Amino acid sequence: MVTGERPGTPADAVQGVVPSVVLEPSTVEEAADAMARAAAGRKVLAFVGGGTDLGLGSRPSRLDTVIRTGALSRLVDHAPADQVVTAEAGMTLSALAQVLARHGQRLALDAPLPDRATVGGVVAANAFGPRRARFGAARDLVLGVSLVRADGTAVRGGSKVVKNVAGFDLPRLMVGSLGTLALVTQVTFRLHPLPETEATVLLAGLDPDQVRSLAAAWRAAQLEPSSAAAVFASDRLDLGVRFEGFEAGVADQVARLLGLAGKAGLTGDRLPAPGATAFWARHDAVRERGSLRVKLSAPPSRLPEMARSWLPTILGELSPAAAALYPTLGIGFASGDPASGAGLAAGLRDARAAVVAAGGSLVVCDAPPAIRPAVDPWGPPPPAIDLMRALKDRFDPEHRLAPGRFLGGI
Amino acid sequence: MSGPASLSDLAGRMAAVVGARNCFSAGPDLLTYECDGLTHGRTRPDLVVLPGSTAEVAEVVRLARASGRPIVPRGSGTGLSGGARPVPGSVVVALSRMRRILEVNLEDGWVRVEPGVLNLDVTKHVSAAGYYYAPDPSSQSICSIGGNVAENSGGAHCLKYGFTVNHVLGARLVLHDGKVVDIGGPALDAPGHDLLAALVGSEGMLGIVTEVTLRLLRKPEATRTFFATFPSTDEGGEAVSRIIAAGILPAAIEMMDRLAIEAAKAATGLDWPDVGAALLMDADGPVAEVEDVSARAVKIAREVGALELRLPRSEAERQLMWKGRKSAFAAVGRISPNYLVEDGTIPRSEIAPVLREIESMAKDRGLRVANVFHAGDGNLHPLVLYDARNSGEEDRAEHLGGDILRMCVRRGGSITGEHGVGAEKAAYMADMYGEADLETMKWVRAAFDPDEAFNPGKVFPSLRLCGEKPGPGGVEHPAVKSGEVQRW
Numbered sequence: 001m002v003t004g005e006r007p008g009t010p011a012d013a014v015q016g017v018v019p020s021v022v023l024e025p026s027t028v029e030e031a032a033d034a035m036a037r038a039a040a041g042r043k044v045l046a047f048v049g050g051g052t053d054l055g056l057g058s059r060p061s062r063l064d065t066v067i068r069t070g071a072l073s074r075l076v077d078h079a080p081a082d083q084v085v086t087a088e089a090g091m092t093l094s095a096l097a098q099v100l101a102r103h104g105q106r107l108a109l110d111a112p113l114p115d116r117a118t119v120g121g122v123v124a125a126n127a128f129g130p131r132r133a134r135f136g137a138a139r140d141l142v143l144g145v146s147l148v149r150a151d152g153t154a155v156r157g158g159s160k161v162v163k164n165v166a167g168f169d170l171p172r173l174m175v176g177s178l179g180t181l182a183l184v185t186q187v188t189f190r191l192h193p194l195p196e197t198e199a200t201v202l203l204a205g206l207d208p209d210q211v212r213s214l215a216a217a218w219r220a221a222q223l224e225p226s227s228a229a230a231v232f233a234s235d236r237l238d239l240g241v242r243f244e245g246f247e248a249g250v251a252d253q254v255a256r257l258l259g260l261a262g263k264a265g266l267t268g269d270r271l272p273a274p275g276a277t278a279f280w281a282r283h284d285a286v287r288e289r290g291s292l293r294v295k296l297s298a299p300p301s302r303l304p305e306m307a308r309s310w311l312p313t314i315l316g317e318l319s320p321a322a323a324a325l326y327p328t329l330g331i332g333f334a335s336g337d338p339a340s341g342a343g344l345a346a347g348l349r350d351a352r353a354a355v356v357a358a359g360g361s362l363v364v365c366d367a368p369p370a371i372r373p374a375v376d377p378w379g380p381p382p383p384a385i386d387l388m389r390a391l392k393d394r395f396d397p398e399h400r401l402a403p404g405r406f407l408g409g410i
Numbered sequence: 411m412s413g414p415a416s417l418s419d420l421a422g423r424m425a426a427v428v429g430a431r432n433c434f435s436a437g438p439d440l441l442t443y444e445c446d447g448l449t450h451g452r453t454r455p456d457l458v459v460l461p462g463s464t465a466e467v468a469e470v471v472r473l474a475r476a477s478g479r480p481i482v483p484r485g486s487g488t489g490l491s492g493g494a495r496p497v498p499g500s501v502v503v504a505l506s507r508m509r510r511i512l513e514v515n516l517e518d519g520w521v522r523v524e525p526g527v528l529n530l531d532v533t534k535h536v537s538a539a540g541y542y543y544a545p546d547p548s549s550q551s552i553c554s555i556g557g558n559v560a561e562n563s564g565g566a567h568c569l570k571y572g573f574t575v576n577h578v579l580g581a582r583l584v585l586h587d588g589k590v591v592d593i594g595g596p597a598l599d600a601p602g603h604d605l606l607a608a609l610v611g612s613e614g615m616l617g618i619v620t621e622v623t624l625r626l627l628r629k630p631e632a633t634r635t636f637f638a639t640f641p642s643t644d645e646g647g648e649a650v651s652r653i654i655a656a657g658i659l660p661a662a663i664e665m666m667d668r669l670a671i672e673a674a675k676a677a678t679g680l681d682w683p684d685v686g687a688a689l690l691m692d693a694d695g696p697v698a699e700v701e702d703v704s705a706r707a708v709k710i711a712r713e714v715g716a717l718e719l720r721l722p723r724s725e726a727e728r729q730l731m732w733k734g735r736k737s738a739f740a741a742v743g744r745i746s747p748n749y750l751v752e753d754g755t756i757p758r759s760e761i762a763p764v765l766r767e768i769e770s771m772a773k774d775r776g777l778r779v780a781n782v783f784h785a786g787d788g789n790l791h792p793l794v795l796y797d798a799r800n801s802g803e804e805d806r807a808e809h810l811g812g813d814i815l816r817m818c819v820r821r822g823g824s825i826t827g828e829h830g831v832g833a834e835k836a837a838y839m840a841d842m843y844g845e846a847d848l849e850t851m852k853w854v855r856a857a858f859d860p861d862e863a864f865n866p867g868k869v870f871p872s873l874r875l876c877g878e879k880p881g882p883g884g885v886e887h888p889a890v891k892s893g894e895v896q897r898w
Contacts (some may be wrong), residue, residue, distance in 0.1 A: 081651055081759035082788070104657065125761025126599065137598075139607060140576050147850070155847045160757045163787040164824035165573070165611050166831055166842055167869060168851035172575065172607030182602070193657030209551050220540075224695055239843075246657075246706075256696075297599045299518040299773035309710045329598060330518070360597040378601050383591045387858060388603045394853035 004030060004071065012066050014046045014402075015312025016369050019066040026071035028088070028146060028154065028185045035183055038065055042236075046366060047179040049090060052113045053162040055293070055366025056125055058377055061404030074101055075187055077160070083191040084143065089120025089184050090408040101194060102130035108135035108192045110288040120184040120252025125364055126176035130227035130242070130283065133194060133328045134364035138175045145171045150396040153261045154185070162190045166354070173391075174297040178403045180299055180410055181395040191259055198226070199254050199408070200276035204241040206230070208343050210308035215300075215327040217260045217333060223253050225328075229283045231306070232315075232323040237307065239327075240279045240342040241356050290335030292344065296351070298360030300330035309333070313351040317344040330360070341371040352379050378407035417456055417481040420477045424459050424501075427469045431622035432460040432507065443502045444488040445548075446494040448834055449853050455482065455496035455590050457737035463506045464582060464590055464620040467497045471618065471863075472588035474501040480866045483614040485525060485557030487551045490751060491832030495563060497867050503618060505556045511535050512621065518577055520596050522623045525556025529563075531625060541626040541703035544571040546734055549827065562611030564828040566694070569786035571627070573828075574619070575610040580623035583609065583616070586863040598621060608854050613830055614865040618860035628696035633661065634704035638716040639685040643667050643781070646687035647762035649714040650785045653691070653707045654758070660707070660786055661692040667765065668747070670738045670793070677741030680734045689785070690735050738782045738795065746795035750807050758788035764821060766793055771813050775806045779814075789827035790818070816841050825849055831869045840871045 004026060007134030008019035013038065021043075023033040037046055043064040048054065048358040050070075066075070069090035076086040080103040089094055093107070093114035100106050111122050112127030123145070135141065147170065157170025173185055211230050212347060218225065218241070226244040241248045241257060254270050261268045271279060277331040287293075294314055296306060306325060311334050315321040318336030325332035332358040338344040352362040382388075385408045392399070392410045404410075418437060425433040434440060435457045444452040456479060461467045474481050484494040484504045496502050508524035511532070515521070516539055523533060529550040532543040546565035547553055552786065553563070558579065565574045570576075592606045609616055640646040644857035646665050649845045655721045666674065666688045675682050680690065688734035689711065708719060742749050756764050765781060772794070780793040792814050796807040815825045815838050825831070825838045839848060848870060855862070 012493065079757060079759065081655065083511075083654065084757070084759040085604060096436070136572070136576065139604060140572060149846075149850065153846045155850045156843065156848070157847065159755075159822075159824045161757055161788055161823045161827075163564060163573075163755045163784070163789045165564075165828055166824050166826050167836070167839060167848070168854045169562075169575070169607045169611055170850060170854075172852065175604050175607065177603055178597075192659065196657065204655075217629050221627060222696060224630075224699075245699055246702050248702040249696060252698030253696055274508055295599075297597050299515075299596050301515075301517045333554040359595075361594055362600075362603050363601055382593075382600055384591050384601050385602065386606055387591065387593075387605055390610075390857040390860075391603055391605075392852065394857045395850075405601075 003323045005182060008066060012048070014048065014054055014063060014066065015372065017060050017062050017063045019046070021065045022068060025070045028072070030293060031067070031072060031183060031185050032152060032154040034067055034149070035099065035148040038148060039152045042398065042400065044403060045402045046408045047123070048122070048181050049117035050092060050113065052117045053121060053125035053127060053365065056377070057405040059372065062403055069118060072185060073177055080104070080105060082161070084162065084188060085191055086144070086160060086188040087119050087227045088116050088186055093117050093119065093122065100191060104194050105191045106194050107141065107189050109111070109141055112231050113277070119187045119332060123175055123184055123187055124177060124179050129287070129327060130229045133228055133326060134224065134226040139172045142171045142175060142187060143190055145184055146175055147174070147182040147187035148185055149182050150398070150401055155201045156381055158188065160188050178195060178406055180392060180406045181401065194210060196246045197250050198244040199250050200240050200279060201254055201257050201268045202271050202275070202279055203241070203266050205233070205236045206239050206266065208237065208304040210264065211237050212303045212326050213309070214239070214261060214264060214266065217264065218257055221256060223257060225253070228328050229326050230327060231282050232284060238279070240283065246334035279324060283324050286322040286335050290318070290322065291335065291337050292318060292371070293335040293365040294333045294348065295363045295365055296360065298330050298353050298355055298358045300328060302330065302358045303327055305354070310351045310354050314347045317347040338368065338371055341374045344371060345374040348375060356380065381408040417474055421475060423469060423473050424457065427473070428461050428466050430457055432462070436460055442487070443484065443504065444496065446484070446489040446492060448490050448492040448495070448832070451492050451495055451833060453496045455500045455502045456777035458504060460504045460507045464584065465505065467584045467620050468588040468590055468619050470503055471584055471586065475586060475588070475863055481864050483560070483618045483865060484783070485560065486528070486552050488553045488564055489561060489830060489832060490832040491826065491834040493830050495833045499500045505554065505618070508620065512567055516541060516626065517597065519626045520623050521626055522621060523555055524621060525554060525559070525619050527555050529553050529558055530556060536626055538628050542629055543572050543624055543804045544577055544627050547647045551595060555622050557621055557622070559610050559813045560589060560612065560614045561830040566664060566784060569663065570661045571785065575607060577625045578606055578610050579625055580624060581606060582607060582621035584618045584620055586617065586861060594623070608858070610833040613832060613868050615855050615868060617864060632697040632700045633692055633694040634700045635690065635692050635722055635731060635732050636704065636708055636722040638689045638711040639683055639718045640687040640714070640716055641691065641766045642686035643764045645715045646689050648865060649689060649711045649716070649758055650761065652710045652714060656710060656788070658693070658703050658707055661694040662784070663689065663691045663786040664735055665689050665783055665785040666735065666738055667781040670742070673745045673780060674734050674738040676732055676744040677737050680715060680730070680736070682734060683718060685694050685873050687794050739791070742780050742793045742795065744789070746797070748796050748804070750794040750796070750811050751813050752790070752792045752794065752814050752825050753829040754790050754815050754823060756788045756790060756818050756821045756823035759788065760821055761785060761788065764790070768814055771817070772810060775810050775882070777806060777810055779810070784827070785875060787827070788823065806842060813836070813848035833868055836867070836869055836871050839869065
């Protein structure tokens with residue numbers, strides 16, 4: 001036993017697979033050492049941050065050792081004047097936000113469960129929230145990474161400046177790779193200023209076409225909301241549109257959005273702060289709760305089908321059932337507790353067939369253990385799957401990093 | 411299949427695929443392809459082929475590979491890092507015939523184009539409908555989308571809107587064995603590794619892109635521009651820092667130093683004052699927001715000690731201000747017989763000390779440096795002035811350029827903010843990355859192109875390349891020479 005090493009317990013399981021050993025390195029050097037020893041012992045590994053996206057992907061085919069990044073939680077470097085931060089992988093989004101807020105800044109990546117979600121995990125899982133509408137996702141905000149490769153070698157990619165095109169893009173390659181290529185130990189992000197003010201307009205009881213046409217109207221009017229989310233309320237949609245920035249610009253955009261809504265025969269309200277908090281909490285619940293969580297992505301113009309057909313096909317198998325969608329991104333989420341595995345599997349199959357036919361994808365983000373075997377988390381492999389396999393073979397020739405968890409058995 | 415034995419045999423087979431007029435191995439046409447925008451390093455390729463479709467590209471790749479020749483993809487050839495420079499015995503595959511805009515979908519905000527389509531033509535195509543393609547390298551009227559994808563091109567407005575990699579949704583790629591594969595697509599978050607991230611900025615070393623799906627943005631409602639002058643770059647840099655610290659995200663914020671201003675005045679006849687620094691800022695977005703933000707920035711500029719502030723009264727006047735800024739680069743030719751263009755990035759908070767360091771390094775070598783840069787993101791374009799007729803001056807300019815790049819790395823920055831590494835800066839990669847870092851990047855390349863068929867000799871330092879000296883530009887691209895376009 002070395003520092004930070006202990007036997008695995010069921011609480012350390014990755015999709016039910018319990019590791020025999022858990023390592024919790026507290027420095028980047030310890031992490032590299034842990035990886036090097038695992039390489040020497042040919043141990044099969046999985047990496048765990050806050051554990052908020054452990055349900056993503058297939059059950060690993062083998063697992064000896066889990067490396068938890070929780071103790072790698074230091075802020076490495078924050079340069080407020082450069083709006084750049086480097087944090088160790090295990091730092092939570094909340095802890096990072098606290099430090100940054102003291103300087104009037106933020107990482108504009110509002111992934112679910114920020115008290116647990118870590119910066120490394122958010123990168124590995126490509127986790128994001130509604131502000132993606134304005135600020136993009138992890139790939140749009142990450143500037144650099146420190147990695148430990150499967151062979152135990154520590155390497156860097158990218159840089160600590162916002163503008164850099166030197167060399168191949170390792171940072172973005174890590175985004176969404178789910179620990180299949182390397183262990184992320186540090187991440188450098190570009191930051192944004194905290195807005196002077198924010199306002200959420202609620203338009204309640206809309207149908208999908210009204211959401212779609214209102215989103216088209218505010219785009220035509222050149223409004224620039226930072227987020228837009230429609231939360232399902234029985235068979236209607238409650239649309240929340242958030243503006244952020246300086247007061248003058250926010251107030252003007254709120255008024256103009258209400259004007260556009262009025263023209264469409266809709267009534268909206270600028271929510272007072274508690275109302276806005278309550279609306280976004282409803283949204284968060286969809287993203288964070290339920291033993292089953294599914295993400296659908298399609299071109300935004302397919303929103304009406306997503307709302308009327310694809311999501312309900314899944315929701316019908318869940319109780320309680322909740323759903324939300326981001327109209328400007330074309331992304332929707334369903335969550336809840338499935339009644340029967342067979343029914344759910346059929347519902348997912350039907351919904352996936354329709355989404356894929358529309359050029360999109362359906363990914364199961366989490367599923368209860370009993371139902372998991374009946375569920376395909378990824379769907380059909382993309383045309384470029386051979387390139388992904390080749391990438392995996394180069395980075396992890398022995399297939400010791402989360403084998404089988406990624407799509408196509410990677 | 412058995413490979414063609416001789417060059418003439420290969421040329422014959424290529425001609426059968428692309429047509430005789432689109433394939434040549436001799437004659438004056440070949441000269442154009444011996445270099446890109448970095449004209450001092452010239453290498454004669456064996457063959458230049460201009461395919462007209464994905465199928466032709468695939469066949470050309472198969473034939474070139476069967477003959478054992480390396481393949482050098484090429485767009486408009488405007489790059490400034492030698493990224494499209496041929497290697498001996500290579501087949502240059504130029505995509506300039508593939509310039510169709512294939513499909514536009516404004517509702518979902520994307521356009522699918524062939525790689526030879528010029529950057530600005532994408533925006534022109536959708537501009538009447540109120541949309542645009544955001545990355546705007548200064549060469550945008552002559553550079554191609556395929557080249558932008560290879561180099562991950564930026565531009566003045568990438569501070570707010572990001573680089574090519576943030577705007578490419580999908581690509582069709584011809585691999586080393588002639589197989590064609592589609593990556594990504596109009597819907598976000600296609601499951602799997604982010605191969606687009608690997609592809610964009612890979613400098614033509616992974617394959618040949620034959621179609622690209624680009625994100626289109628709705629035009630901002632308004633743009634407000636102001637021009638401010640300062641006694642020196644110290645105050646100019648301070649203004650930039652305070653504008654950013656005030657929570658403002660400008661669409662672009664550009665700075666020029668005294669020498670660059672002098673050059674711009676000489677070239678354009680603009681009545682710019684004789685000052686130590688000039689700042690040009692764009693804010694864009696909804697009108698009320700932009701008016702507010704612009705007023706805040708102007709106030710900051712005043713507080714920091716701006717000598718003069720100008721706000722354009724019309725779009726024409728605004729364009730003129732930008733013309734002054736954009737012409738600075740070529741304008742340097744008015745004040746110096748030769749110059750060397752550098753491209754490095756530093757943390758933006760260090761602009762003022764870095765400029766002083768550059769000045770002192772230049773003095774040590776008996777040279778002058780004009781600075782024009784994207785101040786918001788710390789992307790410097792030092793222009794090292796020299797006179798090639800003076801013996802040894804060219805060498806000193808080259809060394810100074812290298813010193814500046816190494817200084818950028820020492821300050822925590824990068825050896826290239828937007829021009830790419832290419833052949834020119836491969837030797838400096840080892841200053842910025844360790845051996846294992848570079849090895850890991852090579853794994854990405856090997857996953858796509860295990861035989862290093864595409865664009866060998868770029869990006870990664872080799873013993874041979876370490877011995878090569880990066881050098882200054884000589885002959886201008888004709889369109890740049892004529893003043894029609896800028897290239898940075």
